[in-house]
Amino acid sequence: MPVKVRIPTPLQKLTSNKDEVEVIAGNIKELIVELEKSFPGMKDRLCDETGKVRRFVNVYLNEEDIRFLSQEETAVKDGDQVSIIPAIAGG
Amino acid sequence: MSYMLGLKCRECDREYPKEALYVCEYCFGSLEVSYDYKALAKKVTRKTIEAGPKSLWRYRDLLPIDGEPAAGYYSGFTPLVKADILGKELGVKELYVKDDSVCHPTCSFKDRVVAVALSRARELKFDTVACASTGNLANAVAAHAAWAGFKRFIFIPANLEIAKIVGTLVYSPNLIAVDGNYDDVNRLCAEIAAKYRWGFVNINIRAYYAEGSKTLGFEIAEQLGWKAPAHIVAPAASGSLVTKIWKSLKEFDKLGLLEGELRTKVHLAQAEGCSPIATAFLGNHDAIKPVKPSTIAKSLAIGNPADGYYAIDVLKQSGGTAGIVSDDEIREGIKLLARTEGIFTETAGGVTVAVAKKLIDEGKIPSDESIVLAITGNGMKTQEAIREAVGKPIHIAPSLSSFEAEVLKAGCKL
Numbered sequence: 371m372p373v374k375v376r377i378p379t380p381l382q383k384l385t386s387n388k389d390e391v392e393v394i395a396g397n398i399k400e401l402i403v404e405l406e407k408s409f410p411g412m413k414d415r416l417c418d419e420t421g422k423v424r425r426f427v428n429v430y431l432n433e434e435d436i437r438f439l440s441q442e443e444t445a446v447k448d449g450d451q452v453s454i455i456p457a458i459a460g461g
Numbered sequence: 462m463s464y465m466l467g468l469k470c471r472e473c474d475r476e477y478p479k480e481a482l483y484v485c486e487y488c489f490g491s492l493e494v495s496y497d498y499k500a501l502a503k504k505v506t507r508k509t510i511e512a513g514p515k516s517l518w519r520y521r522d523l524l525p526i527d528g529e530p531a532a533g534y535y536s537g538f539t540p541l542v543k544a545d546i547l548g549k550e551l552g553v554k555e556l557y558v559k560d561d562s563v564c565h566p567t568c569s570f571k572d573r574v575v576a577v578a579l580s581r582a583r584e585l586k587f588d589t590v591a592c593a594s595t596g597n598l599a600n601a602v603a604a605h606a607a608w609a610g611f612k613r614f615i616f617i618p619a620n621l622e623i624a625k626i627v628g629t630l631v632y633s634p635n636l637i638a639v640d641g642n643y644d645d646v647n648r649l650c651a652e653i654a655a656k657y658r659w660g661f662v663n664i665n666i667r668a669y670y671a672e673g674s675k676t677l678g679f680e681i682a683e684q685l686g687w688k689a690p691a692h693i694v695a696p697a698a699s700g701s702l703v704t705k706i707w708k709s710l711k712e713f714d715k716l717g718l719l720e721g722e723l724r725t726k727v728h729l730a731q732a733e734g735c736s737p738i739a740t741a742f743l744g745n746h747d748a749i750k751p752v753k754p755s756t757i758a759k760s761l762a763i764g765n766p767a768d769g770y771y772a773i774d775v776l777k778q779s780g781g782t783a784g785i786v787s788d789d790e791i792r793e794g795i796k797l798l799a800r801t802e803g804i805f806t807e808t809a810g811g812v813t814v815a816v817a818k819k820l821i822d823e824g825k826i827p828s829d830e831s832i833v834l835a836i837t838g839n840g841m842k843t844q845e846a847i848r849e850a851v852g853k854p855i856h857i858a859p860s861l862s863s864f865e866a867e868v869l870k871a872g873c874k875l
Contacts, residue, residue, distance in 0.1 A: 379655045380486035389655065415487060425748065425770060426472070426489040430648060435765065437751050455651045456484040457491065457767035458593070458664050 373401060373446045376453040384409040398429060399442040401452060416454065426457045463527040464501050468492040468668055471771065479525070481585050481665040491767065492668045494525040502716050507687055510718075517573050517676035523712060524577055524676070525669045531583040532609040533576020535565040537676050541684035541833070547801040547814075548832075551821050555831040557690070558798070559681050561838065562806050567604045567628065568839035569597035569760075569807075570677055570702070575605045577673035578662040587660035588612060593650040594663075595643050595698065595760045596625035597807075597838050602662060603632035614659065616646050622759060624842040642754060644765045671701050671768075678709030681833050687718060689725045691830035692781070694817045696730045696809045696837060698763040700738050700772030703729050706835070707775040726781040728826070729772055730816035732756040732791060732808075738769040739783035742776055749773075757788045757846040758808040760838060782825050784816035791815055792850040795840060805840035811847075813837070 372392040377385050385391055393408065395401035402423075406413040418424050422442065429436045430453040436444045446452065468477040472490025483492055505522050513519030517537025518530050540560045548556035561570040575598070582590050589612040592602045599615045606613040615629055619638040629636050639646045647663075654664040662670045682689050689710050695703050707727050714723040731739040734756030741749040749769040754762035766772070776783060786794070791808055794815035799805050806814070813834050820826045840847075855871045857863040868875065 376652070378484075378651070380484055380489070383486070415489065424489055426484075426491065426767075428648070428765065433645070433648070435644070435751055438753075453648070453652070455648055456489045457765070458483075458647050458651055458667070 532579035532605045536572040536576045553828045557833045567600040570837040571597040571601035574673035575601040578670035581669035582660035589659045591659045592662045593646045599629040603629045603634040607632040674705035675709035678706040690833045692832040694728045695835040698761040700768035703772040727779045728781040729783040732758040736785045742783045786815040807838035807843040810836040
């Protein structure tokens with residue numbers, strides 16, 4: 371059972387309008403590599419030139435921000451759900 | 462006549478049409494409204510503004526709508542109070558309080574942003590508006606949407622102050638209390654916004670909504686006689702207000718509306734239990750580290766501040782700084798403003814007052830320059846935060862003897 375990844379609207383053009391895709395990966399970094407393989411262009415959108423997740427992209431593993439976990443090294447396993455969400459204002 | 466050209470990515474400058482878009486599809490940067498400043502310079506003068514309504518809509522040419530306003534006809538244009546007694550107490554010469562605790566109709570600066578957001582939502586043909594809120598935005602969206610005739614869905618963290626819950630429910634919205642903090646609510650709302658075609662004021666309408674905060678800065682300058690103050694202290698949750706105050710002064714400067722040069726230093730105020738922006742700025746960190754908020758200043762409890770980086774840019778550009786205060790200092794700040802100026806502000810205002818005091822005490826704000834405190838919300842909404850800190854009434858029997866005995870016992874002089 372692979373990891374489910376929820377795709378935000380701005381990236382759905384790359385996934386043929388699918389809002390959820392499945393990939394097999396061991397951590398977030400690998401997950402992005404796998405996403406790029408299946409949906410070319412994804413990595414450029416999500417990561418800056420140094421390969422790190424862009425500062426306005428929030429990645430959640432099962433509802434927890436990966437910055438509270440091990441950032442890009444955060445391990446993922448079968449059945450996990452990963453959400454990619456742009457930063458939002460508010461108050 | 463509209464001077465709004467379109468939307469532009471704040472990160473990579475890619476341009477987008479003026480629709481319900483909020484994020485650059487290439488780099489995830491947020492989008493900002495761009496205007497035709499050349500045309501604005503020909504049209505907007507101090508006189509044209511002064512001839513406008515006594516509301517934030519007097520700055521309509523500098524706001525992102527194409528047609529007529531559809532909400533907030535009476536919002537904004539709040540008093541700029543010359544705070545001499547507080548100034549004396551803090552040891553400064555020229556102090557003002559921009560008092561949005563009396564903003565119409567829901568007593569916070571969020572009435573400004575929502576007036577603009579809902580006017581734009583109508584133009585974008587939404588029949589339902591929504592928001593994720595720490596309280597003040599919930600109140601404002603519920604009230605303005607009731608008046609303007611929108612269906613309304615409002616999402617809040619379940620642990621909000623009771624006055625903010627009641628002060629939302631009274632306008633008959635669909636109020637959804639989410640088990641989690643504001644950042645959890647926001648994440649959920651991002652997914653809901655992707656699925657339903659609603660005008661989410663802080664998500665897909667955000668670029669327009671945020672522009673409403675500029676009116677706070679416009680008013681400060683106009684009310685000071687078309688002068689920008691030397692210092693403004695403002696609270697930060699997402700960091701948007703600080704960036705828009707700075708933008709407003711730069712716009713006035715660009716349009717030649719200000720007396721003298723723009724030399725305002727913008728200072729940012731946060732609470733100890735949630736200070737990701739101030740901590741990153743003061744520590745000179747490259748990245749803003751999100752936090753799990755724990756503070757009585759719930760309206761500022763955003764642990765993952767979307768505009769944090771831009772707020773830090775403003776501090777650097779303007780030469781301002783940041784301050785962090787504890788919950789006790791926040792309570793003291795609320796009481797100090799009430800005792801000296803007769804203004805009862807909510808916890809966010811307590812943060813602003815306490816940080817201003819700290820920066821003045823530390824010499825970071827000089828005592829002989831003009832200072833404006835942005836007081837953004839009303840204390841009636843957060844009474845539980847200071848209930849234990851304000852003392853108790855003197856309890857007596859209904860007799861003259863009881864009055865005199867008990868009052869003397871309590872140490873009052875008759």
